Every structure is written in structure tokens, then in C-alpha cells.
Amino acid sequence: MAVSTMDSESTRTPPPRAGLTKGGSSLLPAGVLSAKLGPQGKHYVCGSMAAFTNILVTFPIQKVLFRQQLHGVLVAEAVQQLQRDGLRNLYRGLLPPLLQKSTTVAIMFGLYEDFSRVLHDRVGGCGAPELATRSFAAALAGTAEAVLTPFERVQTLLQDHRHHGRFNNTAHTFRTLVTEHGVRECYRGLVPILLRNGPSNVLFFGLRGPIKELLPEATNKAGHLVNDFVCGGVLGAALGILFYPLNVVKSRAQSQVGGAFQPCREVLLTVWTERGGSVAMLFRGAHLNYHRSLISWGIINATYELLLKLL
16 A cells, blocks of 8 residues: 555545645635544545435445345346336335445544554554554454444345335334344344455555556546546445455345354355356346446545545
8 A cells, every 4th residue: 555655635644634625725714624523523524425425326226236146136137126116115225325334434434544643643653664554544444334234234134125024114124123133133244244344445545546646647626526536436346346255145144034143154155056156146246236336436435535625
């Protein structure tokens, strides 16, 4: 992770205010946001707003992808399933990802900045490589995100048409899981989420700066916005493919209600067997995930960076 070459404001060594006006002047008087949110609070707010925007735009695509991950069907069949469910159910399960993603992305960017600053202050003077401190900060932020696993759990159940008659909405699903099976049931699928979040965060924060350096230099705000979109989109799409099997395992594990918790390896072996030991079938839906991630992380990264500059 070549931190010294990173162009993004969010990836620089503190103090964090240094790059707020890069690529354009601030639209608010200096210090207004910091005075209200604190010097680091803006990273949480901008991350949350970026994720909120993304979820509203891409939720239908995510729902098609989920059906492919769960059932191993083609895009056409997944779309037909949603058509049979009706327009009324198209945005069923929207609230959990809105809450979960807006919070996790806020944690992802905010805690990354906080952990980076703390680690830099504590061990930077001891000669610890910045590569190591930044990577560790990214891994810690990704691990912290996993506390919100229950939102992904509820989203999975609400999107699975086999549970439409059992769970009415987000609150009812949470209440049913806790009442009938205990709080532990809300964390089914935690292990693949942990295996996904930490490494993906390290790669995302470590590579987005160098990737942006390879793009044509932006000379105006529109150029910076396009570069941030491309940088975030390319990274998100690549990481989506890399960690796709873990998302398949997560979806399969979280579609189960009650019963024993199966290890990741057993769930993966079950899916592998059901799909005829075919790598292509295991990655069924990966192409749609690639395009969804390209759009989603492009929106998130571009919106995050834009909001930092606007505020």
C-alpha cells in the first residue's frame, strides 16, 4: 500500500483537514463541519451518506444477485422470480441494507481514519512502517463492521421468497429470531463475513490511491469525480469477484433458520456438491456481482470524496 502516493484525502496521514479542498474550494466556511462533528466525524457522516445513496440506486440489482447466489439460477430466472413476486415485493428487505450499509460504510471510513491516526501516534515514532499501520487499521475497521451482521442476516431472510410467509418485515424478523432462537441466531454467517471484511478493507484502502495515480490527472471537479468513481468501481468489482465464494457461503448459511451452525467449509462443500463440483456454477451470479460492485463502489467512493470536498 503506497500511502505516500495516495491522492485521496481520506488516505493521508493526519492531520485530516489537509486535503478537504483538493480539487476545488470548500463550499462551507472553514471549520464549520469540524466544529459540529469534530475533526474526524465528517468521515463517518460522508461514508454513511454515500452508502445510503448507493443502496437506493442498486437494491434491485442486489436482489437479483442474491437469488443467483442462493439458488444458482441464471439472471433471467432470477428476474422472473422477482416478477412473480410482484412490484410490491421488489423493495422488500430494503430497510436492513439501508441501516446496515450506511452504518458499516460509515464505520469503514471513519474507523479507518481513527485507527490510522491512533496507530500513527502510538507506533509511528517507533519506526513502524506506515504500510503496516494503515493495513492494520483497515483490518480493524473491517472486523468492527461485523458487529452489524444481524442486518445482513435479516436482509437475507426477507429477500428469500421461501420465507415470505413467515417474516413480515425487519422488526418482525428480528423479534422472531431472538424470541424463538436467541440472539446468537442473528449472527449466523458471522465467520464468512469476518473472513471477507478484514482482507477486503486492507486491499481497498491500500490500492485505491495507487490506482487513482494511474488515471489521467483531473483538472476540474468533474474530472476528480470521474476518477474517484472509476477508482472505487474497479476496486469494488475486483474485490467482489475475489471474495464471491465467501458471499455464496454467507447467503446459504443465513438462509437457514434454526438448527446447528455449520462451519464455512461444510457449507461450501454442500454448495459445491449441489452444483456438480463446477467452479462456473459456484460463481453463478459473479458477472452480475461484478457490474453491481462496479456501480456500487463507484458511487460510494465518488460520493464520499465529493462530500468531503463539498463540506
